Amino acid sequence: MAPTLFFEQMLNGLQLGMMLFLMASGLTLVVGIMNFVNLAHGSLYMIGAFLAVTVLMQTGNHLLALGAGIVGTALVGLLIEWFIAQPLYGRDHLDQVLCTFGIILFLNELARVIWGSAPLRMDVPEWLDGSVDLAGIAYPVYRLAIIVVSALVALGLHLVITRTRLGMLIRAGAADRLMIVGLGVNIQFLYALVFAAGAALAALAGILAAPIYTVQTGMGDHILILTLVVIVIGGIGSVHGALAASLLVGVIDTIGRVTLPAGFGNILIYVPMAMILFWRPRGLFPSHG
């Protein structure tokens, strides 16, 4: 592969990885801290995109659509946490999987009922629509913007988790949930906050993706699978692990798709997942949970 092409593909992989990170960081915290396997995370991604498209169609304002999508999905996340997740804490993972899988089906149909089955369009905002000359190739500005925004979010998450009291509670909860309950932390509040934050991050991913991908019922299903692969590789409960694994999966998936024969590229990411499960089952950066 020519050097410029390789560089371009690495950039593509980076961008995919950063998008996956937004999804994976939220999900890994939910699974790690609350011990709740939330398959409906992909549906939150979808809801974020739908809410944003709807607001955009009504107001024409991209930033308003972004805000409304994030806030609206966080609220939906809180509702799901209150009514669906709370009764299932401490239950067998299989119960949680069955329940949240049902939520996926329900939300997909609800999206079809509300918005129809035809795909909706969200355009790239004009001030991001263009391309930039990088090493001789014209790379879309919008994709660079995704990388930048996701990197800022990653930095923000890092600062919150390592420098704030809340972050300390989150790390402690991921490491040993029973202990922090025993220490008198308001676990209900912490759980609700983590779930809502996860929902907000998923919504951000969905809204950033909307101009590139179609906004359609079921759009969260594929990315959920990639996200699950990422959190398994990265280590449940670890945001740093999610970052490392997202970049790894993003690059492997992209390079695999263009270098291997058709079909093999799509399943390549499951190879590192299988290897991790075999040799380091707790992931690259386990949170000692």
Next chain:
Amino acid sequence: MKLASLFKAGVAAALLAGLGAQAQEIRIGLLTTLTGPLAPLGQHVRDGFNLAVEEEGGKLGGFATKVIVEDDQLRPDVAVQLATKLAERDKIQILTGVIFSNVAMAALKPAVENKVFFISPNAGPSQLAGKQCSPWFYATAWQNDQPHEAMGAHLQAAGVKKVYLVAPNYNAGKEALRGFKSAYKGNVVGESYPGMNQLDFAAEISQIRAAKPDAIYVFLSGGMGVNFTKQYAQAKLVSEIPMYSAFTIDAITLPAIGDAAVGTFQSNLWNADLKLPANEKFVQTFQKKFGYLPSNYAAQSYDSARLIAAALKLSGGQLTDKKAFANALRTAKFDSLRGPFAFNTNNFPIGDFYLLETVKRADGKVEQVTRKTILSNARDNYAGECRMATL
């Protein structure tokens, strides 16, 4: 005594009349895809067919018609169950509506076993055009390879030297590109087969840019096509490396793609602007009744209804004599929305294919405009393999 026998005669006559009226009702099963990401296609097919029946006041060809709609969910196992139910319980005489080839292949067996005529408004699998052709199966749109072949023929005739191909990694995708290559003899500089649910084509687009083809030919249906076209436009390649496609950009996906499709080319058997009186009327009536622009799927479905109507008229609404009705189907004349229509020996159509270009109107709306006829009276490549049995 006389009164009693008169009474009996009267009852007998009434019963016979009732039976006669019963036999006249045409029951048509419309088995199409109404859920899932490709549901809009089923919606167009259903609405197109219902429009034809409604225009005749609940009749086709002058005979009272009942249409029973079922959702195959794009699953062959569900399709088999529903086709069986429609044939055995609802006693349909005609099965139609099927969009996808895997569903068509599955639904054919119950149809044939129950002597039900299968009129496909879209699915045109190569097996049914060739070795497995059946006197019960009629395709009113195309054989699946044809729009790809048409575009291949166009690019060949236009002297395009280097082409890059993209299709999904499944049977129909590979067949599509084979169809393209059967007519295009230039240099294929690269092929990409993305996975069925892939959403992000940045990697494939980077490969295309590096391969420097003169044009690309794409077959990506539904959301995949929308995503690819948007991303291709975002990479600023539409004017640099023109995009030719089939089954990718149409009246259903165009609203979701928008401006990104401007400057791309498609091959199709129908377009809303075809200058035929029957077509102009159809587009107007359809839009007025359903509130959206019909796609070729709606037009194809409407055509299949008009064909059935013409055949019913020709055979006097008689569906018990299967041979006579089959004859009527093959010979009936109707005003097809696509232009000239006739059946080939394998019950697949002989028809025209057009080159469409997507343009932006002065009022900002994006639409497809017919540029020229690529193929006239085109026949599919598989007719030679068909040894049609007699009913």
